[in-house]
Amino acid sequence: MKLSAKEKAATSEIFTNLKITEVPKNSVGLGALNSVFKQVNTYMNPVDAIKIMSKLNQKGGFDCPGCAWPDPDDERTTLGEFCENGMKAMAEEAQNTIIGSDFFKKYSVDMLSCWSDFELGKSGRLAGPLFLPEGGSHYEPISWEAAFEKIGSTLKTLKDPNQAVFYTSGRTTNEAAFLYQLFVRAYGTSNLPDCSNMCHEASGKALTETLGIGKGSVTLDDFYKADLVMVIGQNPGTNHPRMLSALEKCKEHGGEIIAINPLQEVGLVKFTNPQRPLKLLKGGTDIADLYVPVTINGDVALFKAIMLQLVAKEAGGAAIFDHVFIEEHTHGYDAFINDLKRYNYDDCVRKSGVSDEVISEIVAKVIKHERIIICWAMGLTQHENAVDNIRELVNLLLLKGSIGKEGAGTCPVRGHSNVQGDRTMGIWEAAPQAFLDKLEGKYGFKPVANHGYSVIDAITAMHDKKASVFIGMGGNFLSAAPDTNYTAEAMSYCDLTVHISTKLNRSHLVTGKEALILPCLGRSEKDVQKSGEQVQSVENSMGIVSATKGILTPCSDNLLSEVAIVCQLAMASLKDSFSINWQGYQTDYSLIRNDIQTLIKGFENYNQQLKNPAGFYLPNGARIRQFNTPSGKALFSVNKVSERVLKEGEFMMMTIRSHDQFNTTIYGLDDRYRGVFNERRVVFMNAEDIKQRGFVAKQIVSITSEYKGVTRKADAFKIVPYDIPRNCCATYFPEANVLVPIDSYAHTAKTPSSKSVVVWISAL
Ligand SMILES: Nc1nc2c(c(=O)[nH]1)N[C@H]1C(S)=C(S)[C@@H](COP(=O)(O)OP(=O)(O)OC[C@H]3O[C@@H](n4cnc5c(=O)[nH]c(N)nc54)[C@H](O)[C@@H]3O)O[C@H]1N2
Numbered sequence: 001m002k003l004s005a006k007e008k009a010a011t012s013e014i015f016t017n018l019k020i021t022e023v024p025k026n027s028v029g030l031g032a033l034n035s036v037f038k039q040v041n042t043y044m045n046p047v048d049a050i051k052i053m054s055k056l057n058q059k060g061g062f063d064c065p066g067c068a069w070p071d072p073d074d075e076r077t078t079l080g081e082f083c084e085n086g087m088k089a090m091a092e093e094a095q096n097t098i099i100g101s102d103f104f105k106k107y108s109v110d111m112l113s114c115w116s117d118f119e120l121g122k123s124g125r126l127a128g129p130l131f132l133p134e135g136g137s138h139y140e141p142i143s144w145e146a147a148f149e150k151i152g153s154t155l156k157t158l159k160d161p162n163q164a165v166f167y168t169s170g171r172t173t174n175e176a177a178f179l180y181q182l183f184v185r186a187y188g189t190s191n192l193p194d195c196s197n198m199c200h201e202a203s204g205k206a207l208t209e210t211l212g213i214g215k216g217s218v219t220l221d222d223f224y225k226a227d228l229v230m231v232i233g234q235n236p237g238t239n240h241p242r243m244l245s246a247l248e249k250c251k252e253h254g255g256e257i258i259a260i261n262p263l264q265e266v267g268l269v270k271f272t273n274p275q276r277p278l279k280l281l282k283g284g285t286d287i288a289d290l291y292v293p294v295t296i297n298g299d300v301a302l303f304k305a306i307m308l309q310l311v312a313k314e315a316g317g318a319a320i321f322d323h324v325f326i327e328e329h330t331h332g333y334d335a336f337i338n339d340l341k342r343y344n345y346d347d348c349v350r351k352s353g354v355s356d357e358v359i360s361e362i363v364a365k366v367i368k369h370e371r372i373i374i375c376w377a378m379g380l381t382q383h384e385n386a387v388d389n390i391r392e393l394v395n396l397l398l399l400k401g402s403i404g405k406e407g408a409g410t411c412p413v414r415g416h417s418n419v420q421g422d423r424t425m426g427i428w429e430a431a432p433q434a435f436l437d438k439l440e441g442k443y444g445f446k447p448v449a450n451h452g453y454s455v456i457d458a459i460t461a462m463h464d465k466k467a468s469v470f471i472g473m474g475g476n477f478l479s480a481a482p483d484t485n486y487t488a489e490a491m492s493y494c495d496l497t498v499h500i501s502t503k504l505n506r507s508h509l510v511t512g513k514e515a516l517i518l519p520c521l522g523r524s525e526k527d528v529q530k531s532g533e534q535v536q537s538v539e540n541s542m543g544i545v546s547a548t549k550g551i552l553t554p555c556s557d558n559l560l561s562e563v564a565i566v567c568q569l570a571m572a573s574l575k576d577s578f579s580i581n582w583q584g585y586q587t588d589y590s591l592i593r594n595d596i597q598t599l600i601k602g603f604e605n606y607n608q609q610l611k612n613p614a615g616f617y618l619p620n621g622a623r624i625r626q627f628n629t630p631s632g633k634a635l636f637s638v639n640k641v642s643e644r645v646l647k648e649g650e651f652m653m654m655t656i657r658s659h660d661q662f663n664t665t666i667y668g669l670d671d672r673y674r675g676v677f678n679e680r681r682v683v684f685m686n687a688e689d690i691k692q693r694g695f696v697a698k699q700i701v702s703i704t705s706e707y708k709g710v711t712r713k714a715d716a717f718k719i720v721p722y723d724i725p726r727n728c729c730a731t732y733f734p735e736a737n738v739l740v741p742i743d744s745y746a747h748t749a750k751t752p753s754s755k756s757v758v759v760w761i762s763a764l
């Protein structure tokens, strides 16, 4: 019997013996070193491990595929600029096992789909191209030539190029990303959804509208000069551990830190820098000076409450706002203030879930300090009103003149290591016309001007059978996307699904009629082409472009680089290659950069600039108070407080990352910083809520979401009592993605609202 797409998409529901302990009081320190060594010992060859530790994020080394946090411009620690989770990412990629040729003979797609994501990931690196024929039960080896020929002939016979969707995850280097979008546009579509659509899209939208650039404005150096850093909706201890060193340095220079989060994340409480042995002995730095337990999606209400207090104090004669800056550089101040005054302070306080006392403490710090940085991540971007969240924090920065000066500004902390660079290179379903015109000028074809599908649109199009071919450059589309069952159906309706991947994942198992897996080199591996060893480049969260060069011998001889795969795809699929030198690009990547420098601002002398070991900064208007908005000024915006009211029995659920995962890649089953071990199917609940509903700790429950009349259900989660605001709960991504409705997303940005899912919880 064959399993259905939904059955194959389900993550394992077998429990793995949950253990709950007290939440630790300190992050990183010796615990982190222990965890690294455990992971490295189990999965890596020791010689590779040493090579990696010495080269990771070093000048002239390679960029960690873990996250997009920047490396210091000046000194870098000799131990390596690595962190626990960066090393775990490396142990995952540079694993000492490969999937042998008998693996897919032994295990059918149906059998593999019964494995957990953790088990799939541990099966080893993909080592050669694979094909799943129509009606077939097992993947079979295929030659590269035959694989490209199959894709090419399918793409050439589509009636309309818009029937194909080309996804990108954010690890792809600048060179591969530039070529990929060039190929897709030359093929005739702008269907270029990417992981950013599920991630910081709302930040990009809000920042472009208000400050004229969809990227953050601060540099790492600003952290050392800031008076106040607000960290909102972000868990750096797990997801950007090297950011803790910057926060520590900020504190040493006299800065204060406020953490705004429904959870008191351990990394924000206390941090012991593993690269400072004395600190290891003395017990670390207290990071947050103030912790603000906002309710899920209570941030706009909280910001309104803060700003109402500020406005009242200004009216009382205090000099708080930077009126010179407001006058000279902003637009829309009066409309914003008039709208703000319509709100009732007590109502905002109640909706934020934060006490009046704590809000007053925030206000006191905001008044006292001149140089404010606001950092944020998924806690703000994955809501229906995500764009409002970000525009509202910009309002506060504008009031204080905290933009475009030292020690102040916006810091959307990016996820994937090159997600920002991919956008700069044109991976964008809604690329600006000016960029398309430049491509036309250089290559002689007319790129489609209409916007293509974002992630949500792509899934819906496949579900509606308007799209029939899916090609994924990295990532794990099925598990990362919302509404797993709907997405699984959508993928299964396709004629052909293709994944360019390093590791096996669930997207390879829920396929179209035919499927291909094209295995590629990882970031840590040497990339040798006809002209010799190749260098590539990436852009980090602060707009610095730097070189990255693999150092390990590739795990198999039968892998191609992402660049080579794109060139071969293009040559097999384009009826006319215009004046695009695919053969040349594959031979020598510096030729790709020669093209990029003529098309994208800031990349002049690209090959030359890349030789600077610390990389080079891209231009950033907001950083120098040049706002690329229609008025030429920064824009105050009018935003609404979320009116979503929970009914009796409902909870607001956020889906978050554990300490042992990278997105859909599961490194292990522990979440050490939250005191949860050996289990991922858990739901974090407030102890009072547990009591009130008559539940007990570790009880097995089902979770149901209802949205616009459609219910979605996930069975078998164990209750973990946790310090979380009342009526809020948390589960892990991707296990809970079945509950995230496909049609619930941020207005204008379409980021799925995976941090505010209304659910109810029932005993099983
Ligand atoms: N080790 C590791 N590193 C990673 C990743 C990984 O999976 N593992 N993923 C990478 C990627 S792609 C990304 S995008 C980033 C993600 O980095 P984060 O955004 O830090 O990741 P999440 O686990 O989604 O955490 C969201 C945080 O927001 C809080 N939160 C949720 N809802 C709200 C809200 O309504 N308001 C406020 N104020 N807070 C809220 C949660 O409690 C949680 O602390 O990390 C990147 N780095």
Ligand SMILES: Nc1nc2c(c(=O)[nH]1)N[C@H]1C(S)=C(S)[C@@H](COP(=O)(O)OP(=O)(O)OC[C@H]3O[C@@H](n4cnc5c(=O)[nH]c(N)nc54)[C@H](O)[C@@H]3O)O[C@H]1N2
Residues within 6 Å of the ligand: 169, 170, 171, 172, 195, 196, 198, 199, 200, 378, 382, 415, 416, 473, 474, 475, 476, 477, 479, 480, 481, 482, 500, 501, 502, 503, 504, 505, 520, 521, 522, 523, 562, 655, 656, 657, 662, 663, 664, 665, 733, 734, 736, 737, 740, 754
């Ligand atoms: N409910 C819920 N859903 C979410 C989120 C959430 O917080 N909650 N977060 C969202 C966010 S922020 C993001 S960014 C997305 C992530 O979405 P994706 O980027 O699609 O997912 P990943 O899990 O990062 O992709 C992992 C896969 O990438 C492949 N891979 C790894 N390295 C390489 C490489 O160097 N090259 C290639 N070609 N492939 C490689 C491996 O095969 C691996 O299995 O998920 C989103 N989904």
Ligand SMILES: [Mo]
Residues within 6 Å of the ligand: 195, 198, 199, 200, 414, 415, 416
């Ligand atoms: Mo992300």
